[in-house]
Amino acid sequence: MGAITTKATTAQAAPADRRGRLGVKGERTRQRIKAAFAELLEGKTFASVTIADICRTADITVGGFYFHFASQEELLDEAMAEYVTALIRDLDGALETAGEALAEAVCGAFLSAYSERVGLARTFQQLTRMRADYAVRWQSASGPAMQRLAEWLAGDRADLAPDQATFLAYALVTMIMSKLDLVYVYRDPSIAATAPSRPALSSELPALWRRMTQPGSTP
């Protein structure tokens, strides 16, 4: 278990020169390696996936793997960076939604990430808990989107002070992620039996959102 604490983002830019002359075929192989890794993560934890597993699944040689990635850590790093970029892009798109449907759109962005990229989503959640650098990566990547959500909430609820709109924005995203974590990341057997399906989640999450954002307290 010691392996997971060390080495965060070491060999990030190493093969840049190689990548420059990869060509179409090389780029396809690189994508195939990442797809194989993502697939393996659906059934295994990132610490237990081996380079041999990846090569077998991607149908390449070990030499081929090392031509594209200096280490498994580099592959993990790139896969996680791409996962976050895609999620933030979807989230930004959702934040363009006008009016009430914004709740569905934001919940939908997270729901797609978790249900369509379940191995990557689970790995990213594990890494943010275990490594401070991953937590920071998420904080800085999601920060601007959180601020936009806070501004939207402040526009929707005139009684909210700016700080409270920010708190509520973080709370809503935390609610979505804690619910999806239970269904897709932890897979608690006591919950899994009654875990809602994706269509059920896509209506339940916005319903919880609307309850949480209802104004003020009962008189």
Place this chain on the structure above:
Amino acid sequence: MSPAPAAAEATPAKPAGRRQQRGERTRLKIKAAVVSLLNEQDYFDLTVTDICRAAHVATGGFYFHYPRKDDLLFEVIGEYSAEFWAALDAALHYADPYSALFHATTALARAYRDAPGLVKCFNQLAMTDRAYVQLWETAAAGWVSRLVEKLRASGVADSRLLSAGNAYSFLSFADLMLFKIHIEKDPGLAAAAGGIDQVIENVAVLWHRALVGSSPPAARLTFSVRGKGV
């Protein structure tokens, strides 16, 4: 904290003798040392030597009580968990739903305040080690079903979203909010969150709204009255 039953097994013969008392003291010293070291250091980087130095215990003394670092941690986490779930159970004795959720959130916040390093370490281990996940899941599933029962009995107006799954995920929600504020120290959230009392109230209000379907009565709230509520 009650004396650990394992201590009695580790020290053979001469029950309640001086030797046993001293053994118990050593165990307590070791446990206190690891809890305080975890506030500054990651569990995976922590060595038995570090723990012994901080506890003023010889390495041999350590291994007499704990064969491995993991055994020590499992015992410490077990003890803290027992205390934590007792506090959460006590919260369910309050008659009205808001008080129950408020006191449950307070118990969580207290755990984060008293032993942040240990809580962080527990969260890390729970991501990879089934034994720690089960420690949480078993207790949480039981508590959540009692909470749902209680909320049903208190005549919640709209119980459509009052499922065990939602109640469970809102326990995680409260936990994750405190984790982001106290452990990850998310700058965007921490700056807006305010003091711990304000965090507890706002988290409990959101938890209440989600499960009960309405905000708690205004008379129960401190911060919303001052314009700092969610």
